[in-house]
Amino acid sequence: MKLTLKIWRQKGPNDKGKFVAYPVDNVNPEMSMLECLDVLNETLIERGEEPVAFEHDCREGICGSCGFMINGVAHGPERATTVCQLTMRHFKDGQELAIEPWRAAAFPMVKDLVVDRRSFDRIIEAGGYISVSTGNAPDGNTIPVGKEIADRAMDAAACIGCGACVAACPNASAALFTGAKISHLGILPQGKPEQDRRALSMVAQMNTEPFGSCTNIGECTGVCPKEIPLEVIAHMNRDFWQASWKERDDLVQTIAPVTSWSNGAKVKS
Amino acid sequence: MTLDARIPSGPIEQAWDKARFDMKLVNPANKRKHTILVVGSGLAGASAAASLGELGYNVRCFCFQDSPRRAHSIAAQGGINAAKNYQNDGDSIFRLFYDTVKGGDFRAREANVYRLAENSLKIIDQCVAQGVPFAREYGGMLTNRSFGGAQVSRTFYARGQTGQQLLLGAYQALERQIHAGTVAMFPRTEMLDLIVVDGQARGIVTRNLVTGELDVHFGDAVLLATGGYGNVYYLSTNAKGSNATAIWRAHKRGALFANPCFTQIHPTCIPVSGDYQSKLTLMSESLRNDGRIWVPKEKGDKRPPNQIPEDGRDYYLERRYPSFGNLVPRDVASRNAKAVCDEGRGVGETGLGVYLDFSDAIARLGEHVIRERYGNLFDMYQRITDEDPYKVPMRIYPAIHYTMGGLWVDYQLQSTIPGLFVAGEANFSDHGANRLGASALMQGLSDGYFIIPYTVGNYIATHKFAKVDETHSEVRAAVSCVQQSTDKLLSINGKRTVDSFHRELGKIVWDECGMSRTAQGLEKAIGQVRALRENFWQNVNVPGSGDDLNQSLEKAGRVADFFELAELMCIDARERNESCGGHFREEYQTPDGEAQRDDEHYSYVAAWGYGGPDGKPILTKEPLEFHYVHPSQRSYK
Numbered sequence: 030m031k032l033t034l035k036i037w038r039q040k041g042p043n044d045k046g047k048f049v050a051y052p053v054d055n056v057n058p059e060m061s062m063l064e065c066l067d068v069l070n071e072t073l074i075e076r077g078e079e080p081v082a083f084e085h086d087c088r089e090g091i092c093g094s095c096g097f098m099i100n101g102v103a104h105g106p107e108r109a110t111t112v113c114q115l116t117m118r119h120f121k122d123g124q125e126l127a128i129e130p131w132r133a134a135a136f137p138m139v140k141d142l143v144v145d146r147r148s149f150d151r152i153i154e155a156g157g158y159i160s161v162s163t164g165n166a167p168d169g170n171t172i173p174v175g176k177e178i179a180d181r182a183m184d185a186a187a188c189i190g191c192g193a194c195v196a197a198c199p200n201a202s203a204a205l206f207t208g209a210k211i212s213h214l215g216i217l218p219q220g221k222p223e224q225d226r227r228a229l230s231m232v233a234q235m236n237t238e239p240f241g242s243c244t245n246i247g248e249c250t251g252v253c254p255k256e257i258p259l260e261v262i263a264h265m266n267r268d269f270w271q272a273s274w275k276e277r278d279d280l281v282q283t284i285a286p287v288t289s290w291s292n293g294a295k296v297k298s
Numbered sequence: 299m300t301l302d303a304r305i306p307s308g309p310i311e312q313a314w315d316k317a318r319f320d321m322k323l324v325n326p327a328n329k330r331k332h333t334i335l336v337v338g339s340g341l342a343g344a345s346a347a348a349s350l351g352e353l354g355y356n357v358r359c360f361c362f363q364d365s366p367r368r369a370h371s372i373a374a375q376g377g378i379n380a381a382k383n384y385q386n387d388g389d390s391i392f393r394l395f396y397d398t399v400k401g402g403d404f405r406a407r408e409a410n411v412y413r414l415a416e417n418s419l420k421i422i423d424q425c426v427a428q429g430v431p432f433a434r435e436y437g438g439m440l441t442n443r444s445f446g447g448a449q450v451s452r453t454f455y456a457r458g459q460t461g462q463q464l465l466l467g468a469y470q471a472l473e474r475q476i477h478a479g480t481v482a483m484f485p486r487t488e489m490l491d492l493i494v495v496d497g498q499a500r501g502i503v504t505r506n507l508v509t510g511e512l513d514v515h516f517g518d519a520v521l522l523a524t525g526g527y528g529n530v531y532y533l534s535t536n537a538k539g540s541n542a543t544a545i546w547r548a549h550k551r552g553a554l555f556a557n558p559c560f561t562q563i564h565p566t567c568i569p570v571s572g573d574y575q576s577k578l579t580l581m582s583e584s585l586r587n588d589g590r591i592w593v594p595k596e597k598g599d600k601r602p603p604n605q606i607p608e609d610g611r612d613y614y615l616e617r618r619y620p621s622f623g624n625l626v627p628r629d630v631a632s633r634n635a636k637a638v639c640d641e642g643r644g645v646g647e648t649g650l651g652v653y654l655d656f657s658d659a660i661a662r663l664g665e666h667v668i669r670e671r672y673g674n675l676f677d678m679y680q681r682i683t684d685e686d687p688y689k690v691p692m693r694i695y696p697a698i699h700y701t702m703g704g705l706w707v708d709y710q711l712q713s714t715i716p717g718l719f720v721a722g723e724a725n726f727s728d729h730g731a732n733r734l735g736a737s738a739l740m741q742g743l744s745d746g747y748f749i750i751p752y753t754v755g756n757y758i759a760t761h762k763f764a765k766v767d768e769t770h771s772e773v774r775a776a777v778s779c780v781q782q783s784t785d786k787l788l789s790i791n792g793k794r795t796v797d798s799f800h801r802e803l804g805k806i807v808w809d810e811c812g813m814s815r816t817a818q819g820l821e822k823a824i825g826q827v828r829a830l831r832e833n834f835w836q837n838v839n840v841p842g843s844g845d846d847l848n849q850s851l852e853k854a855g856r857v858a859d860f861f862e863l864a865e866l867m868c869i870d871a872r873e874r875n876e877s878c879g880g881h882f883r884e885e886y887q888t889p890d891g892e893a894q895r896d897d898e899h900y901s902y903v904a905a906w907g908y909g910g911p912d913g914k915p916i917l918t919k920e921p922l923e924f925h926y927v928h929p930s931q932r933s934y935k
Contacts (some may be wrong), residue, residue: 173438
């Protein structure tokens with residue numbers, strides 16, 4: 030197959046960036062989208078050009094590193110599939126694919142298709158955990174967890190933190206991501222002691238970051254590679270409102286967003 | 299050099315308790331004065347960093363990915379073993395210990411393995427308390443499943459995502475400590491050298507992968523939890539970024555590398571579909587409980603599988619191993635698959651594949667039962683191959699999956715460099731010559747939650763730490779070494795890409811140091827690897843500069859280290875004149891083709907010291923003694 034890949038190239042956050050069209054011949058339908066980019070990159074390097082920078086690691090749809098828009102759809106045309114799992118047989122000979130990074134103020138640009146998703150880690154840092162230190166735990170069977178509860182928690186826990194939900198949302202809201210973690214931990218009995226504080230803290234952090242607000246559009250769940258259900262947003266909203274009536278939110282501290290990557294290196298190289 | 303594993307004396311059931319009592323403690327008020335560097339944030343690294351932070355130490359944690367949650371620990375599908383005996387089927391700490399030593403083909407240290415089995419219970423408790431959503435029975439209790447042909451049902455799981463859920467538990471604990479201010483996290487930061495001052499590991503040199511800045515970080519102890527080196531083969535089930543750089547640079551600074559040739563091949567992975575293949579996808583071992591493995595009887599039979607009648611099929615595992623059949627251990631299944639494909643009877647376009655057929659199971663149990671057991675795995679297979687395993691047999695082929703070898707550590711998980719600790723797949727630890735299924739997750743968390751916090755504390759409490767800063771000559775030397783290497787890679791401007799060298803290296807080691815090895819093949823491989831390495835340093839083309847995100851430069855440094863490691867693997871394989879676990883030397887097999895161990899001459903850990911860029915590595919042997927599990931010959935007929 031022959032395809033034309035129109036890929037967003039941007040040297041860094043201060044560069045304007047633009048689309049560049051790359052014809053790619055000999056695309057094998059069995060290849061994954063990322064393997065197709067690998068082949069393109071080998072050609073670019075051999076021509077003396079800089080290869081396209083894109084994030085990837087596991088190449089099996091579980092680490093959440095990879096992700097970009099293909100013709101305006103996060104992770105491309107197949108449901109419940111990341112770009113690393115997407116095979117080229119879903120495209121037609123001669124097709125043109127527009128490939129661009131996640132677009133969101135809360136995901137600042139790094140280079141080409143690589144963006145900065147530390148805002149997600151800060152949301153987890155704000156309260157996406159159960160406060161139990163190593164060694165404190167009782168026997169695993171001490172707290173019964175009914176099968177339906179365990180299954181619902183697992184549905185929400187399946188989130189891989191890729192950011193497709195934010196990219197697909199017209200508001201660039203992180204509600205699905207934040208809701209997923211709040212649901213996962215809030216549904217389980219182990220998460221109950223901190224259920225209120227967790228919801229207040231994580232929502233406060235989400236609002237500190239430049240994400241947009243959720244207006245129940247639902248694009249997020251449509252592109253989610255793990256099919257996280259929209260219900261997690263309802264769950265988050267309910268936990269947040271209940272907590273707001275009950276708890277004092279003056280105890281909630283948020284973490285200031287960081288956009289620089291430099292740590293002030295001590296050595297001169 | 300003599301290796302002292304520092305195994306406590308006395309009965310093995312009390313060894314770890316005794317060791318912990320004998321360890322010195324650091325006063326709570328003093329812990330925050332000590333900085334510990336943790337490189338790698340997977341199961342072993344994140345659990346260790348979080349636990350050390352909870353104790354009050356000042357921790358710095360580093361990972362090369364954009365977030366600690368990307369570590370390849372997340373990919374594990376099957377589950378995690380623990381000797382809880384919730385199923386009342388005869389499990390116990392001793393049985394898990396016994397199964398692991400035997401599964402490792404009697405090449406692991408008994409004391410370490412016993413402790414692993416002991417810790418397995420607490421691991422489940424900790425994970426449940428963190429909110430890991432393990433599968434449950436209707437009554438609310440944790441459920442288990444069988445795995446890898448074990449006779450007890452001891453595997454805990456979270457759907458097909460156990461690795462991801464366990465890692466998220468550790469990652470969340472780590473984030474909590476980052477919030478508390480005890481852990482400073484450095485993502486997109488790669489360790490490129492170890493700083494050793496007065497014989498102690500005192501710091502690391504890092505490169506910021508976004509800005510290219512080199513930096514030094516100082517600590518009183520350094521922990522490497524950087525995973526395995528399966529990517530030396532280029533194609534493996536590892537993540538693309540998985541590499542051996544941190545442990546290799548530590549090796550060059552004096553940390554001995556143990557049993558590098560003990561690599562594990564998993565029999566059921568999706569086969570290679572073309573030259574562009576970038577990695578191999580694992581299909582869980584549990585599939586072999588219901589699938590039947592076969593290839594056509596006739597060489598060159600290219601008929602579609604549903605057109606080959608029963609008498610045209612060779613169910614070769616059932617034929618060769620009547621009592622274990624399709625459930626023979628991983629190394630046996632893998633070798634047999636390779637053998638039939640080498641004979642020209644392999645399936646699929648490349649001829650490198652065998653069938654895993656569910657038609658009999660579907661006919662016997664009904665499709666709905668198979669769907670409930672394996673639904674998500676069948677979906678994953680179909681997504682990648684566009685073939686429906688409910689209608690046509692799955693095609694599978696063995697692939698490199700795990701590395702039992704790694705940096706040598708003693709009972710306290712300290713390497714041969716004082717103050718340098720190694721945890722998880724990065725160390726050579728507990729699995730001997732072959733790892734059992736569902737045990738890797740167990741080992742990473744055992745090391746990180748329940749061993750490192752004690753042993754690193756003991757090290758700190760028993761040593762003095764002189765001040766070290768950027769002006770020390772060892773520090774300047776290490777930084778300079780990294781700078782020169784980076785500059786060199788960028789300046790060669792040769793004709794071949796990094797990936798093309800990596801692929802070629804991978805093929806050499808797969809062919810000669812993969813499923814089966816010969817002295818002659820290994821000698822040839824050593825020569826080929828050396829020649830390719832020289833070629834690399836003259837001919838590689840690394841585009842771009844060192845001042846921004848440069849993925850080719852990152853890869854180049856990792857591949858450079860893989861050349862040297864590949865050579866050591868082949869030397870180790872050639873030195874070990876026996877077959878055991880994943881290391882099969884064709885010259886040493888029983889008359890019916892099984893691995894033949896030589897316990898009299900090879901019951902030791904082969905720990906290698908770096909001999910310089912063109913020198914010979916130096917072997918030190920750690921003899922192994924088995925007092926509790928008596929070595930026996932493994933047979934599956």
